[in-house]
Amino acid sequence: MKETKTRIGSRIALALLCLHLGAGAGLAQFSPPRIFQVVHTSNLGSQADSVLARRLYYIDHGLEANINEGDMLNVYRDLVVGAKAGRPVRLYLGNMVIVDVQRGLSVGRFVPNAGVLSQPQVRYKTALKGDIVMPRLAISTGALFDPGKADLKPAAGEEFKKVGDFVQSLSLSKIVIEGHTDSDGDEKDNFKLSEARAQVVRQYLINTFKFITPGMVEARGFGEERPLVNNDTPENKTLNRRIEIVVWE
Secondary structure: OOOOHHHHHHHHHHHHHHHHOOOOOOOOOOOOOEEEEEEEOOOOOOOOOOOHHHEEEEEOOOHHHOOOOOOEEEEEEEEOOOOOOOOOEEEEEEEEEEEEEEOOEEEEEEEEOHHHHOOOOOOOOOOOOOOEEEOEEEEEHHHOEOOOOOOEOOOHHHHHHHHHHHHHOOOOOOEEEEEEOOOOOOHHHHHHHHHHHHHHHHHHHHHHOOOOOHHHEEEEEEEOOOOOOOOOOHHHHHHHOEEEEEEOO
16 A cells, blocks of 8 residues: 655654654753755655655654644745854745654655745755754734734734743744735835734733743734735735744744
8 A cells, every 4th residue: 555755754754763863852942943854755646746845854843842733834044144244144945834743853845935045145945954944823914903904903812822822832032923914005015014013913922921021022024025825816815914923042
């Protein structure tokens, strides 16, 4: 009987996990999840026949880092820009869709951000060993704001209980609140709206949760720059209108 790619990945993962992490691995303090192995599998007919579809990415964190099967995580690469640069610049590469997970290990498939990977400073145009894979929590802006507004709805507090649980489940020193919109309307207006919404969420979290301090949370607006899917249907536009709480450190 043929095995699925995910099951093949799980078998490979058991061996890799023993070599890379050792038995009983756990996290006393949060450290960024990283890709530690890239495996090329044969195509069994369940996915498109492409090199990217046949790659499985093994990440050195799993359930203990609030990573679950079906999650979509953000993938980053630390780049040193310029000969005298100090701290590396963390560049967003795309997303990692988790197809298998256990404690201490997860397996994913990479979905690239074409716009970022086309930039000349990105030499290798795919996810690589050592790249960072950050857990994230996405909330539809429709649950938090009225269209075109940056004032929280009265019922928004219910959604932020998820955020509190998400942050408290990990030992974090920094999170980033990202605002995103669809492509409707003026691009500059979308950027300003996304930034204003991210700032409002940041302040709400600081005011509501004692374990979230001003120094550990940053707000950024991206407007329509980073869609999850094409803005070609009302359903897709809803997915792209979101606030993301991204684990950073």
